[in-house]
Amino acid sequence: MVSEFMLQQTPVHRVLPYYEFFLRTWPTPTDFAAAAPDEILRAWKGLGYPRRVQYLQRAARAIAQRHGGEVPRGLDDLLALPGVGPYTARAISSFAFGGRVGVLDTNVGRVFARALFGEPISAAVAQRVADQLAGTAQSAVLNQVLLDVGATFCRSTPRCDDCPLSSACAWQRRGGDDPAPTSAAVSRPQARFVGSVRELRGKVLAHLHEGPRSEATLVRVLKDDRTPEVLVALEREGFIERHQRSWRLATNQR
Secondary structure (H helix, E strand, O other), X not given: OHHHHHOOOOOHHHHHHHHHHHHHHOOOHHHHHOOOHHHHHXXXXXXXXXXXXXXXXXXXXXXXXXXXXXXXXXXXXXXXXXXXXXXXXXXXXXXXXXXXXXXXXXXXXXXXXXXXXXXXXXXXXXXXXXXXXXXXXXXXXXXXXHHHHHHHOOOOOOOOOOOOOHHHOHHHHHOOOOOHHHOXXXXXXOOOOOOOHHHHHHHHHHHHHOOOEOHHHXXXXXXXXXXXXXXXXXXXXXXXXXXXXXXEEOOOOO
16 A cells, blocks of 8 residues: 555655655554654655655554554445545555456556557546456456556557567557547646646745745745745645744644
8 A cells, every 4th residue: 555655656666765664664554644744744755746645644544543453455445545546446455455456557548548449448448448357366467467568568658569469459450540648547748847836835845844944934945926825735735834933844633
């Protein structure tokens, strides 16, 4: 579960040291549920998308409260946890517990659209096919193979000449436009990061990782008039809090 949260939009080589540190520091959901918010946010520094660690802790609290501190096996119970969507729930079910469910992400969506259909497909169709293919005792192995083929060969710019599925690929046989970019199971390009509010949020948190800062100091250093509204948003979301006349990382759980 920890690895799935960390691997969302982040490559494995960056995740590994964080993953190992988190499991050493908080070996159980109950341990992580009890950690201070600023402590986990500092541990997450550099991994990006800090909402993930916030949701991971909320999920850990729910596990501690509802499931006796044990990550649930059932798909419905997993989906009921904060921050756990269809992909994450199925990945945990498959890779942790051997559940016979299909794991569908952008990589697998491309494989299905190109190799199996040769045309754009909906997310519902892709998930149904993934679940049908995974209905065996070796579902976790099959899911990992599909993820790896998508990540290694069937990428956004595909390596068709090297792909082990090229001889059976529907798109290669039919030709025409690439069906993957318009398939519902394939993610769309993100908005530009440089100059975005998302970038500014990261800069604010980076400064507060070093210690409390006044609003005036942050505005002056960051040279961005959006800083006050970003501070208010981060406070509302539970990342930071006011302390005397300064801002700091949140120390109290919500």
